[in-house]
Amino acid sequence: MKLISARVYSGISIYSYWPVIRMDIDLEEYVNIPSCDIEGFNNKLLSLLPGLKNHKCSRNYEGGFLDRLNRGTYLAHILEHVALELQTMLGYNVKFGKTRYLENETVYCIVFSYINETAGYEAGLLAFDVLKSILNDKEIDLNHRLEKIKNNVQEKGLGISTAAIIDEASKRGIPSLRIGDNSLVQLGYGKYSRRIQATITDATSCIAVDTASDKELTKEILKSINIPVPPGRTVLSSNEAIMVAEEIGYPVVVKPFNGNQGKGVSIELQSRQEVQRAYDIAQAYSKRALVEKYIPGKHYRVVVVDNRVVAVSQRIATHVIGNGVNTIEELIQFENKSPNRGFGHEKPLTKIEIDDVMMMFLEIRKKSLKDIPSKGEVVFLRENANLSTGGIAVDVTDEINESNKTLIINAVRAIGLDIAGVDIITEDISKPIVMTGGTIIEINACPGIRMHHFPSIGKSRNVANSIVDMLFPDGTNHSIPITSITGTNGKTTTTRMISSILRKNGMTVGMTSTGGVYINDKLIIQGDTTGPQSAKIVLMDKEVEVAVLETARGGIVNKGLGYKEADIGIITNIGDDHLGLDGINTLEEMADVKALIVEAVKPDGYAVLNADDPYTQRIIANVRCEVILFGESSNSPLIKRHMSVGGKAVFIKKDSICLFDGKSNIPIIDVNSIPATFGGALKHNIENSMAAIAGAYSLGVDISIIAEALKEFNTDNKHNPGRFNVFNVKDFKVIIDYGHNIDGYYKVLEGLKKLKLGRLIGVIGVPGDRPDISILKIGEISGKYFDYAYIKEDQDLRGRGAEEVAKILKKGCALGGLREDQMEIECNEVKALKKAMDYGKAGDIIIVFYENYQPLVDLINSYSPNEIAPQEITNEITKLVAKA
CATH class of the missing domain: 3.90.190.20 (Mur ligase, C-terminal domain)
Structure with a gap:
């Protein structure tokens, strides 16, 4: 058995409307051998993956797949279920999968869904290795491999904050594009798109971020507007740290000058020795350190979005609760096994890490990891209450005093941030901090929002919703019109014609074609750019007001679509080309592939189809939007039937291209007036002109502009290079x-x-x-x-x-x-x-x-x-x- 390829389809594809992995495998000598005829195979498989016993398979009842195994099923089908089960073990609830013959008698295509791309892809590779290990009677350390996948997910995956914002945008129909392998994400398309990276937006000022990162500068600005901050200053040596500590008086806090997530922070230090040690810890994160007066009280995080307080949490420092039996170290190990705790920002809570800050904290309090706390005893492990160091959050949004809200909003405005997380220490957030001795200790330019979405106690607060509200206020656009064109012949010319019409209409057009990616007349990338990556280049451009995308068969089959949904989908025709490639062997199968273009059109959009093509009737059956037909004559049976029920159509009548708008015929342009048709000699360019007219009309372009643009469209190097x-x-x-x-x-x-x-x-x-x-x-x-x-x-x-x-x-x-x-x-x-x-x-x-x-x-x-x-x-x- 041999793995040929594994591909990720992150959007709509011919396999599904949700993300899937496709694996092509050659079963070789196992092509006709069912699982029940491979000695010991089923037992070994179920021993490794007992969860397979619950899979329903096509029989739609629990245990259905087990029945198939016992009666005998083939390795390609088994690989599909193993890939799904491994993702289930990783914590992802996925069910969809299908297996089909591809080519050469022994090669099969396996498709299965995923939620996390890294987890899905690597689960597929692991599934193949699991089957190979059983067939070759070799051991495989499944737990070790799953842990490796978890680590890779943590490294490559989006953080909880970014994912929450994308999810909220998705609920509103706002598409997203991940840019690169980190957390930079675009929401929406073209001119109306916005970008985020975690909770930093494309409107967040760089100066404001730098100011917030400079803790001493932040304090100076806040002090200048009478907002309480703790006394202290930046130091460059341990001796200077001790001097500042003694100057402002113990207890003190020592933290990295430009640190984050509470890393390297030591709190409530009472002596020169403790300050010396804390300074050394802070040095691991920053060359400079900040020494501040320790302020007693509870720790709060307040999130401000667009000058509004949207969530408040009380943060409780990392702790364990004794049971009278286990040591502190063992209690930490037990707590880290909680399904709510993961690495970094993977889960609602973070695993508790034993580090120098924790050891010093326990040492100051005369405790060690080997101590056994009494039953019910709460043992705090650090003063720092950050979730990233193992703390928990309690929602107190409804408790914050109104005067505190005003003070906090003023502080954020003074720094210049559109989104901020403000850290406050005070005895009671429901009382004005100016009266209780509370202070703002920090302002964060990129606040994590998981504590508000997933509090350990209290009500969940949808901060992501507030961020999306700010990025896309009610009534604003989030996407540009998208027209996607495919077909065996004519798609390039039709694409260029529509682009010319839209430019004539005064719009900035992003176009992909076999000649390259264009923004209006400017060539951005040369070459055959008819796949999803090229589409994304157009959709990422902030100048683009409308996208016209030539979409080739190869891209559809091998990578899916580069957008979520189009406004207009056009299929010029279905012809005998590329058959025998990628498992597409018949014209019916080719029609089904190209049909994806019109199946992925918004419900209020238009599918433009060729009434004279014999495969249009097959395609139209699965279209969920409005249809505009184009054809040689209004007497075409398909056009006639379509028009009889008020359907729109474009056709030729007495050498003139006419539009039926659902009520009456409207002459658009004489065929002889379109240079690309050479006086009607090139029938294929008449067809392309009709498709372009239907597409442009569907986008709301005035008929006079359509006609004027087509009169100027020549088959020359400028308008249509390489086409007649x-x-x-x-x-x-x-x-x-x-x-x-x-x-x-x-x-x-x-x-x-x-x-x-x-x-x-x-x-x-x-x-x-x-x-x-x-x-x-x-x-x-x-x-x-x-x-x-x-x-x-x-x-x-x-x-x-x-x-x-x-x-x-x-x-x-x-x-x-x-x-x-x-x-x-x-x-x-x-x-x-x-x-x-x-x-x-x-x-x-x-x-x-x-x-x-x-x-x-x-x-x-x-x-x-x-x-x-x-x-x-x-x-x-x-x-x-x-x-x-």
Whole structure:
């Protein structure tokens, strides 16, 4: 058994609308061997993972999977359940999984859900190792491996504060994007997006954060506005620390100058020796230390969001309660086993750590870890009440005095923070601290909020809700309109057309395409950028007001979608391309993959579908939003039925593209007025224009602007590079196009047939990952249309041998009618085009179906430095069509 790959789908995918892991495995010799026929397998598996006995499986009753095991099931199915069970053992409640055959008789695809990406991914890898260990009769230390996963989750996972804010945003339909591996997260998309890192926001002032981190500066600012703070100052040596302590009087507190989470803080120090030791501890966290007067009282944390007190907790220092039997050290070990305690910010409470601060605290109080406290005796382990050092929280939000609220808000405003955690010591928070001798001891720029969400005692306070309220007040936007376009052919041109329309509408457009990522006309990243990562680049850009995303099959299958939901989903067509890849072997399966684009549209959005495509009826069945159909005629059965119930449609009527808005027909533009159609010769660009009109109309763009933009859209290097770009070379024409499949070749060559005056010469090639039958068919189509063919190959052979694809194409050309003397293999794309242009005569049309665009343009320009303007070429060819 061999692991081929493991992939994470963090958003919507063809497998589910929630996050999943996909693992591809080759069962090899175990492909037809059920679990019951592998000696000792079931017993060993259940011994390691007894929780599998409770799995329901497809039988939908507890023990259903156990029945399957006993009767015999296969290893791929078992791997699915083991991955889910391991996540359950890690504390994640996951249930969804499915297994299906992929390819080559022995390869299977296993998909299962996850809540934490690190836990899910590593549980999948561990599940594979568990099965391998049983099959190879080797021991596996499962507990050790699970602990390693827990540690990795702690290192890579989002903190509780960040996760709580994301969860609250999600409840409101606000999408989130994690940026990098830390806690930087974007909420919302494009222009309206906001960013957070824990409880620091993109509006939090850097100066304010630096001020809060400088504890002495914070105290000076607060003192200047008569807010009580403890006496003390910063020191650079232990001698200076002792001097300050004796100056302000014992007891004192020593803490790192710019520390956090209570680390290295020593409290209620009574002597020079204790100050010396405390200074040495603080030095481990900061070069400078702060010595302050110790203020007796209770410890409180007050959270201020947007100048409002939203939560108050009393923090009780780390402690254990004696039972008269166990030592303090043993009681700590027992407490750390509580399911509520984890490492760092993993759980509501943090595990209690034995460190130098604790040892000094116990020593001062004449105690040691080996002492056995009496039953019911409360033994405090440190004075510091931070949750990060093991303390607990009691909610007292309803008890805080109003004057204290005002004082605290003024303090936060003085520092300049939008979110702050204010630490107060006072005997009673319900009384004014100016009367009780209380003080503000610290202001934190990035306060943890788990103590308020998960108090040990009292009411939970949803601080995350207040933060999201501040980031996205009622009535404000959180996302930009998203249009996602897919299809076998035409998706790039349709994407570019819609982008041009939206730019004409005065909007800043973020576009992904096979040519690159663009912000308006500015190329940000060059290359084929049609996957989810490219979509995220657009959605992360604060300038972008609307996103238009070309979304390719490969990205959908292998990575899912790069967004949560779209406003508009467009499928241009379903054709015979990429079959046999990624387990997609039929056109029905291809339609199901591309259907994800319209299934992932918001309920109030639009699915734009091709009424003339035979697979639209299959796709439309699972659409949950409104539908706009486009097609050649309003008499199409699908369009006719759709319009009869008030559905919207775009179609051609007397050479004019019309829109039915649910009530009446509205003429949009004459087909001959769209340069990209070359006077109606290029039917595929008429289809693309209709799809673009439907998409732009769905986004609310005025019809006049749509028409005006399409009249300006040329198939040239500026508007649509690589899509039927026409160049005048000497006294013949050269066309560059990206046709790379059967339908693409056929539609382009059908259009060229109408333009033909002289010979039609082709420079043809097909990507090597296409099936032989498709390559042969493209060759046959070429043989029917071309007078001469130069057969080239892509530089990327995609697993093929040299000239393997070229020879199949040549055979196809012969089937189509070309003689041996009308064909030539020249594998190099640029050399093939050069030969074609050297061979060209007056009136000829040469078309090259390219792999690499720019080298061909450079070659053409070297032949014709005084290239005619694209619009003139378009007008010229349109006249030819009219004559034809």
